[in-house]
Amino acid sequence: MQYKTVLTTCTYCGCGCGFYLEVLDGRIIGTIPCKTSPVNEGKLCIKGWNVHEFIQSPKRLTRPLMRKNGALTEVSWDEALDYTASKFKEIKEAHGADSFAFFASAKITNEENYLIQKFARAAVGTNNVDHCARL
């Protein structure tokens, strides 16, 4: 028997509310807003309150999938990345760098957001960078 609370940060938006995930015998059973988190001081929005529900959803993608002969098939990261990179090159050659757009996210860190815009501008060569908050 083990019940513990794990302090973590909400993945939904850029606010970064702190909460405890309640873990009973290895299974996440609930969310409790953290009173000592300076961001949200023990409060949450409806999305934060229900964040524990998607974590263990069987519908979550856990491996890269590629459509082969019309069906989504599990593949290795190498295969998925090689395929994507070769397609990127093809599209850039045929249609130019501005045929790409990059949508960054509130759910990732500043550093990751920096990387995605750097990749867009320096590696691909487009200024088409936007953010999920405007989607």
Place this chain on the structure above:
Amino acid sequence: MSEEVKTKVKELLTTGKIKGFVGLISQEGHIGPHLFTNDDELEHLVTGDLTRPGETRYPLNKTLIRLHREYPDETFGVLVRGCDERGLKSLYVWNQLNPEKVFAVGIACPQELADACECHKPYPDEFVAGEKAQGVESVKVNQIIGMDLSERFKFWIQEFSRCIKCYGCRDICPMCFCKECSIEEDKLVDTGEIPPEIPIFHLIRAVHMVGRCIDCGLCNEACPADIPLRTLYKKVSDIIEKEFNYRTGYTMDKSPLNILGPTSD
């Protein structure tokens, strides 16, 4: 205050009277709920006072209900203040917990917290730490009662209008254990609409807290819109006391609004 609690919990754990203790743990600079199952962890046990008394109170009885449902044959200890003890008594009456499987370790709240909570009984019947503070009448309720009716109505409509319908008041509530919730019932409320219908959304909950609300104030603290829910529920409790001579959690009687009546066996 936590030393006396630690000593008591250690005794309960080592003598095997309880399988675990639902309390508060201080770790990584934060205070949160925890199930203590061995006495090594007890050095991190706290009573929830950080910079001021009762600053980090959590719905420990709610955790206890989850544990009881999973392990109905085990006995658990739990940290209780006056409000939590009222909660325990009511949860026994509502058959959500079994009194033979719960060992309450009480602490009395200091006057500062009793005043801030405007608590009628800021101590459990038995406690291992703290001293009995004076019960306090609600100034906030009296202030609102002091307004004339139209002013009072305007006040509440204004307060409710900030609601973002997060359901935090329901989610944090240690007394909300229903599988089906009336504020999620689409015959009563527009479930897909934000903001909620005002004032009916809040009044449905207020009425449903009769016989449930033990005046812990966690709903008020969890409200992102700072709606004074506690004051509202205090008034509802006052009305029930006046009309039915019943106050939730002070006795082991059923709520007067329990319409199911006696069971036929």
